[in-house]
Amino acid sequence: MKRLRSHLIGIDQGDTVLFSDFENDGEMWTGRGQRERRRRIGFSEPFRLPPSVQTSVSLWDMDAATIIRADISAETVTEDGFDLVFRTWGDSRIARVRIGWIAMGELNDDDDWDVF
Numbered sequence: 479m480k481r482l483r484s485h486l487i488g489i490d491q492g493d494t495v496l497f498s499d500f501e502n503d504g505e506m507w508t509g510r511g512q513r514e515r516r517r518r519i520g521f522s523e524p525f526r527l528p529p530s531v532q533t534s535v536s537l538w539d540m541d542a543a544t545i546i547r548a549d550i551s552a553e554t555v556t557e558d559g560f561d562l563v564f565r566t567w568g569d570s571r572i573a574r575v576r577i578g579w580i581a582m583g584e585l586n587d588d589d590d591w592d593v594f
Contacts, residue, residue, distance in 0.1 A: 500573035529583025541571035
């Protein structure tokens with residue numbers, strides 16, 4: 479459990495089109511086997527510590543003739559941002575994906591002192 483010691487709690491959110499591969503016969507649409515797409519997402523302002531990040535599919539456009547396989551996650555979470563990651567495998571054909579995300583965590587306070 480993440481405990482927040484501050485009254486300054488920040489919530490940042492977004493909705494990101496990660497790829498649209500059907501338009502240009504990209505790998506997610508035409509490929510097979512292990513495939514991955516990632517994009518670095520920057521927060522609108524830095525958190526005090528790495529926040530908790532939740533991801534969810536807000537749009538998926540997939541071929542109905544194949545099994546739908548997807549793994550969505552937030553990796554390499556820092557105070558400034560995170561990597562939004564989508565993975566698929568097998569014969570899944572993914573035309574496009576949009577991922578929603580929300581980050582919650584402690585913000586810096588003007589009263590915080592950096593002592594060197």
